[in-house]
Amino acid sequence: MKKSIGPKTLLGAVPVLVVGTYDEKNMPNLATVAWGGICNSEPPCVNISLRKNRHSYHNIVFRKVFTVNVLFNDQAQEADFYGIVSGSKYNKFEKTRITPVKSELVDAPYGKEFPIVLDCQVVNQIEIGSHVMFVGKILDVKIEDILLDKDGKFDKSKFKPILYIPTLGEYFAMGGYLGKGHSIGRKYISS
Amino acid sequence: MKKSIGPKTLLGAVPVLVVGTYDEKNMPNLATVAWGGICNSEPPCVNISLRKNRHSYHNIVFRKVFTVNVLFNDQAQEADFYGIVSGSKYNKFEKTRITPVKSELVDAPYGKEFPIVLDCQVVNQIEIGSHVMFVGKILDVKIEDILLDKDGKFDKSKFKPILYIPTLGEYFAMGGYLGKGHSIGRKYISS
Secondary structure: OEEEOOOOOOOOOEEOEEEEEEOOOOOEEEEEEOOEEEEEOOOOEEEEEEEOOOHHHHHHHHHOEEEEEEOEHHHHHHHHHHHHOOOOOOOHHHHOOOOEEEOOOOOOEEEOOOOEEEEEEEEEEEEOOOEEEEEEEEEEEEEEHHHEOOOOOEOHHHOOEOEEEOOOOEEEEEEEEEEEOOOOOOHHHHO | OEEEOOOOOOOOOEEOEEEEEEOOOOOEEEEEEOOEEEEEOOOOEEEEEEEOOOHHHHHHHHHOEEEEEEOEHHHHHHHHHHHHOOOOOOOHHHHOOOOEEEOOOOOOEEEOOOOEEEEEEEEEEEEOOOEEEEEEEEEEEEEEHHHEOOOOOEOHHHOOEOEEEOOOOEEEEEEEEEEEOOOOOOHHHHO
16 A cells, blocks of 8 residues: 655665866865756766765856766765865865766866766756756766677666665665566567 | 776666556556656655656546556566557556555555555646656645554565666665665775
8 A cells, every 4th residue: 555755855765976077276076966867868968966064066157167077886975975075165177086087078187996987968958846956968988998888889788886875874785687678568569 | 997888777776666547538557667766855745757658657647646556576567568558448447456545635646565665746847858757736645554563663574675677677675785875985084
């Protein structure tokens, strides 16, 4: 039986995204957000939501660009750290020994040691409530070449993105394979 | 070393969301989207993106409400089916033997057999490109009581939301526990 638990930010598992920006003094910063994902196919776009009191909010408003860094299981402690302290007080790259690299496409830094990086240009900014959503056009995706097999395709056995369950407030790994999209549901077409 | 693979909708794992709506003939429909997530804390809001040619797009524009249904691993085939055929041609509830229930809070249906359901009211609609993003205020969350322990808290061992890896186009289960949010990163504060 269903039980009503009121309005909550519950939605199964969501991706953990680490946003890279420069502040007005050109200090590179990293901030973890759990409110974000892909929001458009053509052009590929990502959405991230930030509170206005966050250091990265001001950085994005100022430069209109950011990177999204996808971290894997072995960097879960780093991802958590980037979400609990402010870039106005900590040099988060330095604290976690991550090398800041300036993107060639946007005026924003990414972490050399992070496996997947998206270069993003703000195309929309929407006030929602506690948070402001930025929609970023994905200009490029860079991935570590060890994630590709010899044919240049993703090797899914090495794909270990961190997940977050909002209401629980806990991180989880990705688990086993369930099946191919646009395929496993076809049994209902003929039935 | 990093390899540039161009602009793609790659972002680790994203949640699989099944959107419930009524069409103009009051036929209940379900549509799976991979572009969506939580986008605001207060008030709790969800975002979903749909192409304009989808049946559910018109249903949402018409009634300004929808439900978001979170399906677990054992319903991955159903989730895939809801994303590959149109509600203009199929009664997807009937085909998959899911019972449509009209929400008490919004003029939209959910699936009785789905473990987590969000009642949502559209508060914003944003044209992005190929897709239109709807921001829905979450009016209530309903969950199956078997997901709660005796103290009324979520039993995470029963939490099995389906995940999707966009570029691979494949579904995955949630995996092992990595740690507590706002906690495991604290080691870097004192270091």
